[in-house]
Amino acid sequence: MIDIQTQLFEGRDIRFGPIDYEKDPEIETKWTHDSAFMRMYEINPARPLSAAIIKKQYEKLEKQVEEDKNLYHFMIRAKEDDRLIGRAAIQWIEWTNGNAWLHLGIGSAQDQRKGFGSQALGMLMRFAFAELNLFRLSARIPEYNQAAIALFSKFGFAEEVRRRQALDRDGRRWDLIVFGLLNSEWQNQTRA
Amino acid sequence: MNDILKGEFVRLSSIDPDEFGKAFSRWHRDSEFMRFLDSSPSQLQSQKGMQKSLEEDLEKQKNDRHWFTIRALDDDKLLGDIDLSIYNWTGRDAFVGLGIGERDFWGKGYGTDVMKVILRYAFTELNLQRLTLTVFEYNPRAVRAYEKTGFRHEGRLRQFLNREGRRWDMLFMGILRHEWMEQNGQ
Amino acid sequence: MRDLFRGELVRLTSEEPGLRAQAEARWQRDTEFHRLADSDPAQIISEKKLKEWFEKQIENGFKPDRYSFAVRTLADDRHIAFFALWLDLIHNEAWVGIGIGEREFWGKGYGTEMMKLCLQYAFTELNVHRVSLGLHEYNPRALRSYQKAGFRMEGRTRQDLMREGKRYDSLWMGILREEWMQMQTGDLHE
Numbered sequence: 001m002i003d004i005q006t007q008l009f010e011g012r013d014i015r016f017g018p019i020d021y022e023k024d025p026e027i028e029t030k031w032t033h034d035s036a037f038m039r040m041y042e043i044n045p046a047r048p049l050s051a052a053i054i055k056k057q058y059e060k061l062e063k064q065v066e067e068d069k070n071l072y073h074f075m076i077r078a079k080e081d082d083r084l085i086g087r088a089a090i091q092w093i094e095w096t097n098g099n100a101w102l103h104l105g106i107g108s109a110q111d112q113r114k115g116f117g118s119q120a121l122g123m124l125m126r127f128a129f130a131e132l133n134l135f136r137l138s139a140r141i142p143e144y145n146q147a148a149i150a151l152f153s154k155f156g157f158a159e160e161v162r163r164r165q166a167l168d169r170d171g172r173r174w175d176l177i178v179f180g181l182l183n184s185e186w187q188n189q190t191r192a
Numbered sequence: 193m194n195d196i197l198k199g200e201f202v203r204l205s206s207i208d209p210d211e212f213g214k215a216f217s218r219w220h221r222d223s224e225f226m227r228f229l230d231s232s233p234s235q236l237q238s239q240k241g242m243q244k245s246l247e248e249d250l251e252k253q254k255n256d257r258h259w260f261t262i263r264a265l266d267d268d269k270l271l272g273d274i275d276l277s278i279y280n281w282t283g284r285d286a287f288v289g290l291g292i293g294e295r296d297f298w299g300k301g302y303g304t305d306v307m308k309v310i311l312r313y314a315f316t317e318l319n320l321q322r323l324t325l326t327v328f329e330y331n332p333r334a335v336r337a338y339e340k341t342g343f344r345h346e347g348r349l350r351q352f353l354n355r356e357g358r359r360w361d362m363l364f365m366g367i368l369r370h371e372w373m374e375q376n377g378q
Numbered sequence: 379m380r381d382l383f384r385g386e387l388v389r390l391t392s393e394e395p396g397l398r399a400q401a402e403a404r405w406q407r408d409t410e411f412h413r414l415a416d417s418d419p420a421q422i423i424s425e426k427k428l429k430e431w432f433e434k435q436i437e438n439g440f441k442p443d444r445y446s447f448a449v450r451t452l453a454d455d456r457h458i459a460f461f462a463l464w465l466d467l468i469h470n471e472a473w474v475g476i477g478i479g480e481r482e483f484w485g486k487g488y489g490t491e492m493m494k495l496c497l498q499y500a501f502t503e504l505n506v507h508r509v510s511l512g513l514h515e516y517n518p519r520a521l522r523s524y525q526k527a528g529f530r531m532e533g534r535t536r537q538d539l540m541r542e543g544k545r546y547d548s549l550w551m552g553i554l555r556e557e558w559m560q561m562q563t564g565d566l567h568e
Contacts, residue, residue, distance in 0.1 A: 029392075032392070033383050033389070033390075033391060034383070035379075035380075035381055035382035035383045035503075036379060036381065039379060039382075039503075044442075045445065045503045045504055046382055046383075046503060047392065047440070047445065048383055048390055048391045048392040048447065049392050050391075050392040050393055050394045050395075050436075051394060052394050052395055052433075052436055053392060053436050056436050056437070144379075168505040169379070169502065169503065169505075170379045170380065170502045170503075171501070171502050171559065171562075
C-alpha cells in the first residue's frame with residue numbers, strides 16, 4: 001500500500017512553507033549582507049539586497065513556478081515559531097529526462113550546524129523522488145563548501161563531474177563539483 | 193593581428209533571423225541532429241515561429257551570449273551555428289554550444305575547425321579563463337572532435353538522458369586558458 | 379574567506395528606494411559635495427523622482443556589469459555614503475565612483491575604509507584585472523586617500539573642467555590586481 005501518511009512538508013524541527021511577503025524579506029535581506037553565506041549559496045557575486053529587491057525576486061520566482069513549470073520552491077521554516085530559516089528548490093527540471101537540480105541553504109549562522117540542512121535535504125529528496133518521480137538529482141557545489149559536500153555525500157550523492165578552476169573567489173581559483181544521485185540508489189538507501 | 197573569425201574551411205558570421213530561421217526550422221526536421229544537440233524533446237517549428245524566437249533570443253541575451261552562424265569559406269553556405277554563453281563572468285567561464293545542421297558536412301573536419309576558431313575568439317578576444325561543454329555519450333564523433341581541439345574530460349552525469357527507451361550519460365568537458373595557450377604556442 | 383561587506387567603521391548594504399531617495403535628496407543640497415564628486419552641473423531633483431528612478435532600477439534587475447553599494451556606519455547605522463563599480467566585462471576592468479554625502483564624516487578615515495572594501499570586492503569577488511578612477515585636480519583630499527589605497531597616477535586631461543570661471547584638469551588613476559595582491563600579503567587566506 002502507498003505510504004501517504006508520511007507528511008511531505010513536515011520535518012522534525014522544520015517544515016516546508018510558502019513565502020511570507022510581510023516577514024520574509026526582512027529576514028532574507030540580512031542573509032544577503034553575510035558575504036560568507038552568499039558565497040556558499042551562490043556562484044554569482046555576493047551582493048547585499050534590500051527587502052524591496054527581495055520582494056521583487058519572490059514575485060519573479062512565483063511567476064516562474066507558475067509559467068515555466070520546471071521549478072519547485074520551498075521556504076524552510078522553523079516549526080517552533082514559523083520563522084524563515086532557509087530556502088530549498090528543485091530547479092531546471094527536465095520532465096522528459098526525469099532530472100533536476102537541487103539547491104538549498106540555511107541563512108543565518110545561529111540556525112546552522114543544528115541538523116536543519118539535513119532535515120531539509122531529506123525532505124527535498126523525498127519530494128523529488130517519491131512525488132515528482134524524478135529519475136536523478138544533481139547538485140552543483142563549489143569545492144570550498146565543505147559543509148555542503150559533507151551533507152550531500154552523507155545522503156549518498158556521488159561526485160560525478162569536476163569543472164576544474166571554474167570559480168574565482170577570494171583571490172584564487174576553485175573547482176566546481178557536480179554531485180548526482182539516482183532514484184534507484186535513493187530507494188536502496190531509504191527502504192533498505 | 194589576423195582575422196580571428198576565420199578558420200581553414202569555415203568562417204563565423206552574424207545571425208540573420210530571416211535566413212537563419214529558414215535554415216534552422218529545416219534542420220529541426222532532422223531529429224537525429226536535434227537529439228545530438230539538445231536534451232529537450234525534438235519539436236517542429238515553423239519558419240515564422242523560429243524567426244520570432246530567434247529575434248527574442250538575440251535581444252534578451254545580448255551581452256552574455258556570443259552567437260554566430262557558421263559558413264563554408266568556399267561557397268558561403270550556411271552550415272550551422274555556434275555560441276558562447278558566459279554563465280559566470282567573475283569566473284570567466286562559458287558554455288560552448290555547436291550545431292552543424294547540414295549533415296553533408298558531418299565527419300569532415302568542419303566541427304574541429306569551427307571549434308578552433310571559437311576557442312581563439314574566447315581566449316584572445318573575450319579573455320575568458322575556461323570553456324565548458326556538454327555532450328551526450330551517444331555522440332562519439334563530437335567527443336573525438338572536442339578531444340582533438342584540446343578539451344579534457346571532466347566527468348559525466350550518469351543516466352541523465354532518457355531516449356529510445358534507455359538512459360544515457362551526459363559528458364562534461366573543459367579546457368583551461370593556460371592549456372589552450374600552451375597548445376597554440378603562446 | 380573574508381567578510382566582504384563589513385569593515386571596522388562601516389558596513390555595505392543595499393538601500394530601500396525610499397531611504398535612498400531621501401539620502402540623495404539631502405546630499406544634492408550640498409553643492410560642495412556635488413562639485414567634488416561630479417563633473418555635471420549641480421541640480422535639484424525631487425525626492426519623488428529619485429525614488430521612481432531607484433524603483434525602476436529594481437524592476438530592471440541586476441546586470442553583471444554594474445554593482446552599487448550604500449554605506450552605513452557601524453557605530454550608529456547612519457547611511458553616509460555610496461560607491462559603485464562599472465565593469466568592462468571583456469577587458470575585465472572596473473571604474474569606481476565613490477562619495478561620502480554626510481560631510482561630518484569627511485577626513486576621518488571613512489573614505490579610506492570604503493575604498494579598502496571596494497577594492498577587496500573588485501579584486502576577490504568580481505576578479506577584475508584593474509580598477510580605474512577619475513578625480514578633479516581641486517580635490518587633494520581624495521587624491522591623498524586614493525594614493526594611500528594603492529592607486530597610481532596615470533595621467534591628466536588638461537583643463538577639461540570649467541567651474542567658477544576657471545579651468546581645471548581631471549586626474550586619472552589606476553590600480554592593478556597584482557599590485558593590490560602584493561599589498562595584501564598575509565591577509566589573503568585566513
